[in-house]
Amino acid sequence: MTSLDKPKTSTMSTPAKPSQSNSNSISKVRVVVRIRPFLPHEIAARNGNSTPCVSVLDSELESDHEVTVHLKDQETSRNECYKLDSFFGQDDNNVSKIFYREVSHLIPGMFRGCNATVFAYGATGSGKTYTMQGTDEIPGLIPLAMSTILSLCQSTRSTAEISYYEVYMDRCYDLMEVKAQEIAVLEDKDGQIHLKGLSRVPVNSMSEFREVFSCGKQRRKVAHTCLNDVSSRSHGVLSITVSTPSDDGSGVDVAGKLNLIDLAGNEDNRRTCNEGIRLQESAKINQSLFALSNVIYALNNNKTRVPYRESKLTRILQDSLGGTSRALMVACLNPGEYQESVHTVSLAARSRHISNFVSSAQKNDTPKLKVDMEAKLCAWLESKGKTKSAQKMGAFGSPFVIKTPSSMHSAKKPSAYNNSSAKQKPNTNHCASNVKERGSAVPRKKLFGNGDPVYPNVKEAMYLRKVEEHAVISEDGSSINVSVAQSNVAFQLHTSTGLEVHTEDNAETPQSLEVTTEENTGEETKVSAEKTLFESTFILLDKAEKMITINAADFDGSSPICEKIKALQSSLRKVLSPIKSKINIENMSSRDQVCAVLLDPKTPKTPFLLSCASEKSQKIGTPLDKFNALGSNLKCSLIQEYIDFLNSASREELMELKGIGERMAEYILELRETSPLKSLSDLEKIGLSSKQVHNMFNRTARGLFD
Numbered sequence: 001m002t003s004l005d006k007p008k009t010s011t012m013s014t015p016a017k018p019s020q021s022n023s024n025s026i027s028k029v030r031v032v033v034r035i036r037p038f039l040p041h042e043i044a045a046r047n048g049n050s051t052p053c054v055s056v057l058d059s060e061l062e063s064d065h066e067v068t069v070h071l072k073d074q075e076t077s078r079n080e081c082y083k084l085d086s087f088f089g090q091d092d093n094n095v096s097k098i099f100y101r102e103v104s105h106l107i108p109g110m111f112r113g114c115n116a117t118v119f120a121y122g123a124t125g126s127g128k129t130y131t132m133q134g135t136d137e138i139p140g141l142i143p144l145a146m147s148t149i150l151s152l153c154q155s156t157r158s159t160a161e162i163s164y165y166e167v168y169m170d171r172c173y174d175l176m177e178v179k180a181q182e183i184a185v186l187e188d189k190d191g192q193i194h195l196k197g198l199s200r201v202p203v204n205s206m207s208e209f210r211e212v213f214s215c216g217k218q219r220r221k222v223a224h225t226c227l228n229d230v231s232s233r234s235h236g237v238l239s240i241t242v243s244t245p246s247d248d249g250s251g252v253d254v255a256g257k258l259n260l261i262d263l264a265g266n267e268d269n270r271r272t273c274n275e276g277i278r279l280q281e282s283a284k285i286n287q288s289l290f291a292l293s294n295v296i297y298a299l300n301n302n303k304t305r306v307p308y309r310e311s312k313l314t315r316i317l318q319d320s321l322g323g324t325s326r327a328l329m330v331a332c333l334n335p336g337e338y339q340e341s342v343h344t345v346s347l348a349a350r351s352r353h354i355s356n357f358v359s360s361a362q363k364n365d366t367p368k369l370k371v372d373m374e375a376k377l378c379a380w381l382e383s384k385g386k387t388k389s390a391q392k393m394g395a396f397g398s399p400f401v402i403k404t405p406s407s408m409h410s411a412k413k414p415s416a417y418n419n420s421s422a423k424q425k426p427n428t429n430h431c432a433s434n435v436k437e438r439g440s441a442v443p444r445k446k447l448f449g450n451g452d453p454v455y456p457n458v459k460e461a462m463y464l465r466k467v468e469e470h471a472v473i474s475e476d477g478s479s480i481n482v483s484v485a486q487s488n489v490a491f492q493l494h495t496s497t498g499l500e501v502h503t504e505d506n507a508e509t510p511q512s513l514e515v516t517t518e519e520n521t522g523e524e525t526k527v528s529a530e531k532t533l534f535e536s537t538f539i540l541l542d543k544a545e546k547m548i549t550i551n552a553a554d555f556d557g558s559s560p561i562c563e564k565i566k567a568l569q570s571s572l573r574k575v576l577s578p579i580k581s582k583i584n585i586e587n588m589s590s591r592d593q594v595c596a597v598l599l600d601p602k603t604p605k606t607p608f609l610l611s612c613a614s615e616k617s618q619k620i621g622t623p624l625d626k627f628n629a630l631g632s633n634l635k636c637s638l639i640q641e642y643i644d645f646l647n648s649a650s651r652e653e654l655m656e657l658k659g660i661g662e663r664m665a666e667y668i669l670e671l672r673e674t675s676p677l678k679s680l681s682d683l684e685k686i687g688l689s690s691k692q693v694h695n696m697f698n699r700t701a702r703g704l705f706d
């Protein structure tokens with residue numbers, strides 16, 4: 001046994017935490033693509049067809065800056081294009097080209113104390129291990145880097161040490177130990193990560209390196225799967241640390257580190273046929289790769305928060321990804337797997353997806369077609385025999401076109417009212433035109449303010465459903481009235497201005513309804529107010545035990561808004577519940593032009609809809625039973641809504657949901673092509689655990705109230 005067989009044990013700590021203070025200083029992750037050649041058995045299975053599903057524009061092949069990678073499905077003619085940093089095709093079979101163009105220049109920085117990370121990323125069997133390790137004849141990136149480092153060590157009197165560990169099922173194991181030991185990942189008070197007890201072995205020559213490394217390789221967890229005889233089940237991290245005597249004569253060595261990572265392959269479990277432990281491994285692998293892609297996405301998009309904590313792998317790599325560290329991702333592709341390659345490239349280049357070509361033949365049947373969700377909502381309402389509801393939606397304009405939050409006082413100001421009505425024209429025709437108008441008037445993303453990624457249409461659908469259940473149309477047809485008896489709050493959803501919230505004069509606004517009384521001073525105020533108002537409305541609707549009607553607005557019969565309202569009246573009456581009202585719009589005073597809402601909890605008028613609801617609730621039993629029934633109905637309908645959405649939304653729309661990123665969206669699209677989702681548990685088919693599914697749904701549901 002050589003001295004190298006007995007590793008020196010030390011604590012490996014990170015030299016520096018990446019600075020996040022200045023997003024400009026955070027280095028980006030360079031992403032290159034490598035496509036492996038077809039293997040002999042693959043060519044045979046394709047009847048000799050060796051056209052790869054990936055190519056690059058010829059003119060860009062030698063570009064140092066950017067290439068356009070074109071993925072094309074031979075069978076369906078589906079196309080996708082992505083911008084990436086570089087491309088290595090099947091002809092570049094020799095890994096040394098990648099090494100000299102992409103990796104070698106990272107090495108000198110190590111001798112000045114900089115960290116770098118190179119990882120091979122891709123689906124199982126796409127050539128990651130081959131790229132990193134190579135073969136005896138064709139060395140991979142790891143031996144090429146090691147030999148370059150060793151020669152530089154000689155000329156700089158530096159020393160090199162290696163650590164080799166794997167991250168398996170979110171746990172870290174030392175591969176240098178004869179019996180792989182779990183390594184504790186600790187964070188100190190300065191936020192530095194320590195891999196406690198991880199071995200570091202000094203290496204002076206390539207033969208020493210080969211000896212140590214091959215022992216570690218044998219300890220790495222591999223298994224046979226349907227797609228790869230020796231599939232890596234863990235992320236293998238070879239960490240080479242170089243210590244260089246500093247020039248300043250302080251005697252303190254400068255340490256720099258290069259992580260060379262052979263990531264486990266992301267797996268489509270329908271193809272791997274994984275079961276049991278393999279399936280669990282696969283779920284963990286996919287989860288951690290997803291976390292890694294989130295980190296890269298954050299870094300490459302200058303996000304202020306980089307989610308290193310989402311997985312063990314990203315936590316460990318925290319000091320080598322971002323900050324001043326350099327990073328390279330080699331996205332490995334199997335030339336015959338279109339969908340898989342799309343997954344890999346789209347995740348690798350998340351921030352740089354440039355286009356999504358769908359051939360016209362494909363357009364007729366592909367579920368990837370972008371369908372406007374509002375149009376979908378109309379279709380949904382129609383499919384449930386609620387065509388009129390769809391009209392109502394159109395007639396009322398967007399329930400999200402919400403007026404600046406106002407107290408009674410501000411609501412009474414005619415100028416503010418007229419302004420907003422001028423901005424948001426009511427649409428009486430049909431959904432499609434309504435959608436168009438809304439789309440142009442208010443950017444959809446802004447409806448909930450702050451770039452909130454929750455998809456507004458899920459809320460919208462829920463909101464409309466709620467309104468249908470509990471709200472009452474005023475006799476003049478101008479508004480839907482909803483009030484909550486105990487809260488002294490009333491809501492009006494106006495045909496022209498959207499939702500308004502009113503409190504009684506001097507009444508204390510309930511805490512859950514964070515109504516501000518600011519004037520409409522600008523779009524920002526309006527946007528954040530919308531979010532609060534809408535969601536508060538929802539909360540209150542949920543909590544309402546007793547609904548009462550409120551008097552309709554007091555409008556000046558000759559105002560432009562009244563003209564519009566009158567034009568709407570007849571159609572509205574047809575679609576909404578008939579309520580008798582003593583109010584005659586023509587005789588209304590002009591003094592309170594806008595909705596002087598009189599809330600009178602003592603003498604509620606029980607409208608048709610509400611009396612139905614109360615009849616129902618009497619059958620249910622106690623108020624608690626009633627509340628519970630309401631909750632479970634809401635949950636069921638929300639789940640159904642969510643599933644409907646997952647089955648019909650485009651990729652971009654799916655990604656608007658909390659917890660769904662690009663790859664997950666791809667999986668869902670692919671899954672539903674073969675079998676539409678019927679229940680939430682169907683999501684487990686894409687490798688999620690039931691807990692993850694549960695969490696994903698919960699996040700979206702919770703997002704409604706954030």
Ligand SMILES: Nc1ncnc2c1ncn2[C@@H]1O[C@H](COP(=O)(O)OP(=O)(O)OP(=O)(O)O)[C@@H](O)[C@H]1O
Binds near residue numbers: 230
């Ligand atoms: N550039 C290449 N030239 C020739 N053969 C290759 C090349 N890249 C990969 N292969 C072969 O393809 C097969 C799969 O490669 P490899 O094991 O490297 O995949 P992987 O992505 O690491 O898979 P996993 O994630 O399952 O570990 C192996 O038989 C390997 O020898």
